[in-house]
Amino acid sequence: MDTLVLWLLVLVFAGAFVAQVAARVRLIAIAPNTFEITHPATRVARVLVEVFGQRTTIRERPIAGVAHAFVFWGFIAFAPYTASEFLAGLGIVDVTDSGWFAAYRILLTPCAMAVLLGILFLLVRRTIIRPAGLGTNVSIESVVIALFITTLMATFLLTWWIDESTTAGRINWWVHVSVILGFLALIPGSKHLHLVFSPITWFLKSPTLGNLPNLDFEKEEVGLETVKDLGSKAVLDAFTCVECGRCQVNCPAWGAGKTLNPKTIILQTEEALLAGTRDRALVDLYSAQALWQCTTCGACENQCPVGVEHLPILIGARRGAVSNGHAPDYLGAMYNNLERRSNIWGLSYGEREKFVETAGLETFDPAKHDVLIWLGCAGAFDADYQKSMRSLFEILRAREVRFGVLSKERCTGDAARRTGNEYVYQELATANIETLTAAGPKTIVTSCPHCVKTIGDDYRTFGYRVEIVHSSVYIAGMLNELQPDETAPASTVTYHDPCYLGRYGGTVDEPRALLARMNAQVNDPVRSRDNPSCCGAGGGLLFADKEEEPGTRISDMRLTELQKTGASTVVTACPFCSIMLKGAQASRQADVHVVDLMTFVNGRVRKL
Amino acid sequence: MHIAVCVKQVPTRDWQPRLNDSGTWIRDEDASFEMNEPDAYALEAALRLKEQHGGDVTVCSAGPARVTQVLREALARGADRALHVQDDRFASADVYGIADALAAAIRDEPFDLVLTGLQSDDLGAAATGVVIAERLNRPHATIVMDVQVDGGTLRVKRELESGWFQWVSMPLPAVVTIQSGINQLRYATLKGIMAAKKKEIRTVTPAAAIDARQQIARLYAPEKGKKTHLISGSPAEAAKELVRRLREEARVIA
Numbered sequence: 001m002d003t004l005v006l007w008l009l010v011l012v013f014a015g016a017f018v019a020q021v022a023a024r025v026r027l028i029a030i031a032p033n034t035f036e037i038t039h040p041a042t043r044v045a046r047v048l049v050e051v052f053g054q055r056t057t058i059r060e061r062p063i064a065g066v067a068h069a070f071v072f073w074g075f076i077a078f079a080p081y082t083a084s085e086f087l088a089g090l091g092i093v094d095v096t097d098s099g100w101f102a103a104y105r106i107l108l109t110p111c112a113m114a115v116l117l118g119i120l121f122l123l124v125r126r127t128i129i130r131p132a133g134l135g136t137n138v139s140i141e142s143v144v145i146a147l148f149i150t151t152l153m154a155t156f157l158l159t160w161w162i163d164e165s166t167t168a169g170r171i172n173w174w175v176h177v178s179v180i181l182g183f184l185a186l187i188p189g190s191k192h193l194h195l196v197f198s199p200i201t202w203f204l205k206s207p208t209l210g211n212l213p214n215l216d217f218e219k220e221e222v223g224l225e226t227v228k229d230l231g232s233k234a235v236l237d238a239f240t241c242v243e244c245g246r247c248q249v250n251c252p253a254w255g256a257g258k259t260l261n262p263k264t265i266i267l268q269t270e271e272a273l274l275a276g277t278r279d280r281a282l283v284d285l286y287s288a289q290a291l292w293q294c295t296t297c298g299a300c301e302n303q304c305p306v307g308v309e310h311l312p313i314l315i316g317a318r319r320g321a322v323s324n325g326h327a328p329d330y331l332g333a334m335y336n337n338l339e340r341r342s343n344i345w346g347l348s349y350g351e352r353e354k355f356v357e358t359a360g361l362e363t364f365d366p367a368k369h370d371v372l373i374w375l376g377c378a379g380a381f382d383a384d385y386q387k388s389m390r391s392l393f394e395i396l397r398a399r400e401v402r403f404g405v406l407s408k409e410r411c412t413g414d415a416a417r418r419t420g421n422e423y424v425y426q427e428l429a430t431a432n433i434e435t436l437t438a439a440g441p442k443t444i445v446t447s448c449p450h451c452v453k454t455i456g457d458d459y460r461t462f463g464y465r466v467e468i469v470h471s472s473v474y475i476a477g478m479l480n481e482l483q484p485d486e487t488a489p490a491s492t493v494t495y496h497d498p499c500y501l502g503r504y505g506g507t508v509d510e511p512r513a514l515l516a517r518m519n520a521q522v523n524d525p526v527r528s529r530d531n532p533s534c535c536g537a538g539g540g541l542l543f544a545d546k547e548e549e550p551g552t553r554i555s556d557m558r559l560t561e562l563q564k565t566g567a568s569t570v571v572t573a574c575p576f577c578s579i580m581l582k583g584a585q586a587s588r589q590a591d592v593h594v595v596d597l598m599t600f601v602n603g604r605v606r607k608l
Numbered sequence: 609m610h611i612a613v614c615v616k617q618v619p620t621r622d623w624q625p626r627l628n629d630s631g632t633w634i635r636d637e638d639a640s641f642e643m644n645e646p647d648a649y650a651l652e653a654a655l656r657l658k659e660q661h662g663g664d665v666t667v668c669s670a671g672p673a674r675v676t677q678v679l680r681e682a683l684a685r686g687a688d689r690a691l692h693v694q695d696d697r698f699a700s701a702d703v704y705g706i707a708d709a710l711a712a713a714i715r716d717e718p719f720d721l722v723l724t725g726l727q728s729d730d731l732g733a734a735a736t737g738v739v740i741a742e743r744l745n746r747p748h749a750t751i752v753m754d755v756q757v758d759g760g761t762l763r764v765k766r767e768l769e770s771g772w773f774q775w776v777s778m779p780l781p782a783v784v785t786i787q788s789g790i791n792q793l794r795y796a797t798l799k800g801i802m803a804a805k806k807k808e809i810r811t812v813t814p815a816a817a818i819d820a821r822q823q824i825a826r827l828y829a830p831e832k833g834k835k836t837h838l839i840s841g842s843p844a845e846a847a848k849e850l851v852r853r854l855r856e857e858a859r860v861i862a
């Protein structure tokens with residue numbers, strides 16, 4: 001009798017589970033295919049570390065993360081137990097009387113206690129502590145799931161005291177089994193679907209941060225315009241999100257009180273997909289305001305515990321908007337600058353030539369020079385950043401590094417790419433690749449982390465491969481040849497990791513090593529190294545009108561964080577961070593000095 | 609409303625002009641080219657009028673084959689079709705040669721309004737628009753900052769000297785030359801670029817003879833020179849002498 005009832009229940013509940021999952025899998029299957037499986041070894045390793053090791057889950061929120069890890073590991077430990085119970089209950093095979101099963105049950109007991117501890121903590125956190133990232137409403141469904149898990153563990157532990165053959169024992173058994181079945185039915189419609197999808201999502205997440213597909217103009221690809229254009233990975237992401245809000249609390253736009261919230265973007269995507277509004281324009285779904293507030297800092301993607309990629313969605317939707325002429329005015333002006341003058345500021349090329357001449361730079365020749373210096377728009381045209389470039393040249397010359405520059409260099413197209421103007425980006429990229437290939441450098445050194453990312457990662461997808469390093473990395477490679485000038489006063493500085501250097505590039509130790517070498521004591525601010533908070537310049541926002549920025553200015557927020565370290569000097573290593581932080585400093589006459597790394601080092605190194 | 613916009617292709621500002629062997633023209637085979645910037649503002653004004661009143665925009669240019677580059681660009685930004693008066697001699701033709709050719713090409717089409725930039729970035733004669741108006745026998749206005757169309761009447765705001773403006777009305781059809789910087793230029797969208805490939809560029813051949821009114825005897829590049837004068841004497845005397853020279857020789861102060 002029991003067996004028959006269980007069979008019926010399993011068929012109904014497992015059927016409900018399969019039907020609901022299948023509906024989502026179908027939506028993934030009909031989406032344009034964006035699944036990539038390059039670098040399989042890296043991907044598998046990451047699944048192990050992230051899913052089974054729970055790395056990001058714990059790193060971002062150690063206490064809640066460990067609690068979650070207990071529950072997760074407990075789940076894995078319990079899987080064979082649950083399977084055995086069902087196999088026995090369904091009358092297929094009964095191993096529950098075997099000796100090893102008894103031993104297994106003993107081993108499971110501490111696991112059950114760990115899960116109980118973990119889930120009760122998470123329940124308290126969700127209902128009583130309620131951190132901001134989880135939203136304002138207590139999710140009823142999460143509470144139900146937590147109670148389910150509690151019941152599962154309690155009913156397991158009770159088996160030590162209640163004999164299974166008694167009536168109480170049968171009731172206990174049925175409660176245990178029913179809760180598992182209920183769980184099964186609840187999973188697909190809830191954020192707990194991540195139990196099924198997150199290993200796949202992690203496997204499919206790009207190994208490089210901010211990876212974007214190149215648009216193929218021959219195929220008339222224009223970016224993401226409506227819900228049905230969202231790629232299969234984006235759809236999978238939407239169904240995997242656990243609504244934890246790690247992306248939200250790390251997002252500079254959300255932190256500064258703007259419209260954009262990366263978690264909302266993912267939830268809106270899920271909602272639209274399930275509602276079947278496939279022709280809904282993405283600019284309307286996400287709101288144009290939110291779409292243009294993203295600095296492409298990558299914090300959301302990097303802190304997400306289940307492998308969601310926000311940037312391909314945000315930038316994809318920007319592409320769709322830009323292709324239809326809906327870019328904000330400040331970007332339209334910048335695009336015209338790039339088209340007509342090949343630099344973001346629209347300055348005449350003669351300005352760069354003047355700098356090249358006055359700085360005594362030679363045209364790169366692989367026979368004569370060790371490295372090619374890539375100036376970048378800021379290094380070539382911005383009077384303030386030119387000073388930092390001159391510092392770099394001085395350091396290199398004093399150590400007899402032979403270097404040259406290109407006779408014609410265009411913007412790498414970073415600002416065009418991250419804001420969704422793929423046409424201008426590809427025009428610039430193609431022209432630059434042609435010039436670079438002809439010049440034939442083996443190593444490129446630049447002070448712009450955005451240029452490192454664009455030439456190093458994005459140009460690679462067009463088949464151009466070169467070693468490109470940030471100046472901090474190159475100079476740190478000569479650490480032994482740099483002696484500090486002992487007369488320079490000791491100082492305490494703080495270092496602002498540029499997003500494109502620390503988070504995208506993983507370059508966090510070299511700048512600090514240089515500072516330490518120059519006898520500077522480095523106080524890290526909150527949010528540093530590979531999870532810095534953004535200066536507010538990326539994603540084309542350098543060009544937006546700061547006076548009209550809604551909410552707090554992101555650059556202001558960051559400067560405040562940096563000032564809280566007590567350091568009187570802020571060192572950074574990106575031209576855009578430099579412009580933003582100097583702007584924030586000047587606008588409120590902050591009692592702090594912002595300086596670029598190369599200038600700082602050159603000012604303190606003993607002159608040879 | 610049918611609008612024509614006359615645009616010119618000029619060497620990019622980044623190009624350092626070099627003279628040809630006879631010294632009568634630039635070596636334009638070395639140059640890179642772009643749309644004359646004032647004409648880009650005329651195009652933008654035309655596209656905005658089209659958005660307001662409907663109709664179409666035809667972009668016209670007289671020049672050698674390379675001119676299709678700027679015509680394509682205009683089509684990508686939203687012009688509906690292009691008219692190319694093609695002849696190599698236009699590369700160095702004077703105002704009359706160009707204006708005659710453009711006027712002849714657009715005379716038979718029913719344009720309500722002809723727009724062009726105030727002047728060109730290369731020769732800077734600021735006369736092509738006016739000559740076209742004369743050839744077509746249409747009213748015209750120059751250095752225009754704002755264009756308003758109400759039925760068959762055109763109202764424009766002209767820039768005068770010293771911050772003064774003038775509003776003028778005239779009947780359509782008319783010819784207007786647009787001041788630079790009056791609007792923000794739109795960028796070329798991917799969709800626009802794709803659509804431009806399918807738009808028509810009609811090539812017309814000009815009259816056999818080009819009526820040139822100018823002969824270029826010789827071109828000269830401005831000579832750059834630095835001269836340093838050290839003014840001697842006591843500080844007070846030197847300062848006085850400096851002021852005198854700034855006023856009388858350099859004429860930078862009044």
Ligand code: SF4
Pocket residue numbers: 247250251252253254260261262293294295296297298299300301310311
């Ligand atoms: S990339 Fe940065 S700014 Fe953009 S949504 Fe993610 S966290 Fe926010």
Ligand code: SF4
Pocket residue numbers: 240241242243244245246247248262263266300303304305306307308
């Ligand atoms: S996208 Fe990732 S980080 Fe953001 S709420 Fe969802 S699971 Fe959390």
